[in-house]
Amino acid sequence: MYYPRALPRRRQLNGITFECLERGEGPPLLYLHASEGLDPDEAVIARLAENFRVIAPAHPGFGLSELPRTTRTVDDLAYFYLDLIDAEGWDDLTVVGSSFGGWLALEIATKYAHRIGRLVLDNPLGLRFAERADRDFIDLFQLPPPDWSRHFLAGAPEDERDWSAEPEDVALRAARNREAFTRFGWAPYLHSPALKARLHRAAMPALVLWGEEDAVASRGYAEAVARVLPQARFQAIAGAGHYAFHDQPEAVARAVADFALTPQAAAQAKA
Template sequence: MDFEILHYDIDGVATAVRVIGKGPAVLALHGAATIEGTDWARGLADRFRVYLPHHPGFGDSGEATHIAGMQDIVVHNLRLVAALDLDRPHLVGHSMGGWMAAEMAVVAGERFGKLVLNAPAGLNDPDHPGADLSAIGPDALPGYLAHNVDVALRFFPGGAECPPLDAFLAARERESRALGNILKVHGMGHPNLRRWLARIPNETLIVWGEHDRMLPASQAPIWQELIAHARTLLVPQVGHFAMQEDPRVVRGIGDFLAS
């Protein structure tokens, strides 16, 4: 089964959406880069139609220099859902995309079905801090993304799923600028996110790799406590790229969405 690529103009921003599968709609939001691609979604495609947009300035989507924080991305995505004409799609977010999905559910949870937050960023809990990206060198980064570092290395220069070096570097530079626009106000989170999460009405699954070095799994109980209808799936022997490291993670997400 191959991906389709759809193109939309969302308030002047050229937005690319990869789509695969048939069934109930799932909107899946990537993290702070597009390094790991979208092949993981094939594990849902037999039961769901999965929509995987590239955020403004990321991947195949156009620039959006007006972005001045996460709230602009939340509005962009809500308008994208309307353009796609999706009726209460399930919402899945990984890392920064998990923070994004959580804020979308806070303000418009009734527009979505179930919610999956896979190692979500955003809380910045001082007792359970995430990794300091500025202190991680390029050679060390794969070890922060996957417990089995060989899985992450597939997506980096020399790996089987990495584009040519010049394309890889150009994408990282471009996405770094776009990420900076999202983070320029509050960094990787919002100081009031903890207060907002109680507004999420959706049945929610918190997914976390027990060996996540980017965002610690010790945050999972906090998210579960703050979201009324949440439960947690802790996955052994995987890291931040849990869906790429163990296909059972994707199957577990699918079982939750289908139940």
């Protein structure tokens, strides 16, 4: 896994100070990061920035972004992004969410469908399809954090870094990222019980990506996400695990560009 470091810019929104990364030029793309936080050198950001103006905040509670006391759920986090969309004046926005960020993207899309032109979900969490006694995801919180790399990344070894030897700001960001992911994902486990019933509101064109070596969620889960969205299609990414954006950044960025920038996609988004 990567080493979380300082993002180049801090911003304020409704009294909340948050870290934010901005790259590239072109139509706006809001990138919602996964549970490990946001790496300013993440290759997928650079690839996306070749075609889009990418805005990638560190979610409230992640990195060094402030966490308001009233923000307790992923649904609460979505309202931070509704305010950001309003503040930026975005319309016909492309939203890309990876893993935990995909869950957050779904919450946003059910509330602000009229402002979002296209939605890309890269190995999203957030929904439940399994029977009561079964799971849609492996139980990450029963695994020691060094084991997480092997489940998030294709072919990755156990993460054996010595955090006591890391710079203080790096260790602090990593700790806050893990704490925030646990806070928002612990119970109910990695899903919002009310979300599935709201998905009819997310009627914009959508693309669901799934890494073929994902050890967190199955292909069946990802295909089910695509089926319950009104206008979604499914695409597998070869050589990628749950963090497809990290394993195959070029393939993910290419899938986003092909989906969001083709004349057919543009026409469909404006229809």
